[in-house]
Amino acid sequence: MIETETSSDTADTVHQTLLEARDLHVEFPSRGRRARAVDGVNLSIGAGEIVALVGESGCGKTTLARTLMGLERPTSGSVVYDGKALDYHSKALKAYRKIVQLVLQDPMGSLNPRHTVYEAVAEGPRIHGLPGEREIVAEALSRAGLRPPERFFQRYPHELSGGQRQRVVIAGALALSPKVLVADEPVASLDASVRGEILALLLKLRADLGLSALVVTHDLGLAWNIADRVAVMYLGRIVESGPVEQVLTAPRHPYTQALMSVLPESPERIVLTGEPPDPTRIPGGCRFHARCQVLASGKAAETGVDAKCRSELLDILPATAAAQAACHYAELSA
Template identity: 85%
Template structure:
């Protein structure tokens, strides 16, 4: 498969695919050059599945999430929901966003301080003209763990704890009865004592409501605790993916290994040199090669792949449920 070849074939997952990116590219103009923020991504989220999208800041995670939400239009490739390509008319997007909802990382910034909890949660149903507004708000607050719901109707964000505010944000998404949540760093702004509660809530929503979720995070520990599958992103592309236990207990890509090494239980710390490259100047060969500890140590040379690492572009990974890594060295060590 060449670097630009897409997986146009149906994606095989253990669950029916609900939301999918196919050979997705998103570019922006930057100082007269084109920044390849998303540079060929295939990703599938199955029904009732939680997928964690992991990587450093600036790797393209948020741009990919915004594109899956229909907030950015792809330069090429497509987003598909329930088997159908996403179209970008106002009517189609409005219908789509009832099914795919965003949960932001900062509940304080997400909530209007002048709106009560009831008004915040009722905003979506009002925009979409849904009947039985109070019933929808009550059910959404209950599902989000704010019970009894009417006790919270007239409260304002400043009267709530950080965890309660995040639950209100989640309730605002649930009020539209979506099928997919896209959660961008959903617990990053919360105290450690509250993080587990919100993660447990997301798991309960998956179990009780059959919700699917894409959880965008830089935290592999979070991914371990919540996800069924994990996709590791570097410089606009997924470089490793698969079942969370398999990827995080035996990471094959050197970048994933480096990310894992910062966890407390890791036996060896890997310190990456330099910063992620400029997305307007993606290096040739493996896009990670300039920072790769395996290449720097001479192991890639011993395996006879060091020249390929520096010069030969890797294929775009397909959206399959099996563990996979875009790495020439990993290919030599696969049993």
């Protein structure tokens, strides 16, 4: 495991941890076995901080996000908000989901086509019995960039552009005055011209409201543009994390290096062989070793760590602001 120093500003943010996963494990039954979708994750989100969670499809990102939302219960470990472990009784969960709001990637799928924009945004305040519904809806739409808000009250989702629909979804979350947004691929379904607008909106909400956010994405370019810190996930576990500039300009883990190589400015394309292993059969040693370009190229053997890569388990990374990677080869340059 590698750790390097971080700035005092970043350290202060992490000391004000708002939402945290502590040794989180989430398993599901699968064909008579147990799929380890989240297999030991420590992750913290500080007050006013944006953390990007990146990785390929099927690596466990969405399951981790749903567990942080209280939509899945961990097999072991805990979700901690403001220093207190999440209580899964219905009344406590209802209060928690007012504070931690989910923004989904598909606005057409998350908006009821029979409901107007007003009804979509008012749904949360009605569930929680908040007074001043019309004012809440108008303010939420305004903050989401739909102005004047009254112009959108009686529109239906099919009458809006993709960017406007995503703003309605964000307004629905803002209507409950949350402290944390969990955004699952928030711009994946949008045209490139609109993505920048939505990312700018999320940054503005952080600046204006002090919102924290976990942004789940497969796009490292998005992480670069919006996040303070990045956590790279592979086969149910964080394999590298740290300040976004540090991780994305000098990635230590071979998996992160491969993800970075697909960006246009990358000097070399790294093509990973095969698919991520079955989460019911996680390999021994480093969980990435079967696809690792460092091991396949012989570089690991040259440094004498190839046997460790295939057989020796790596420690679960702690929740820290410092740059760190779970990699036997990378340890040599620590």
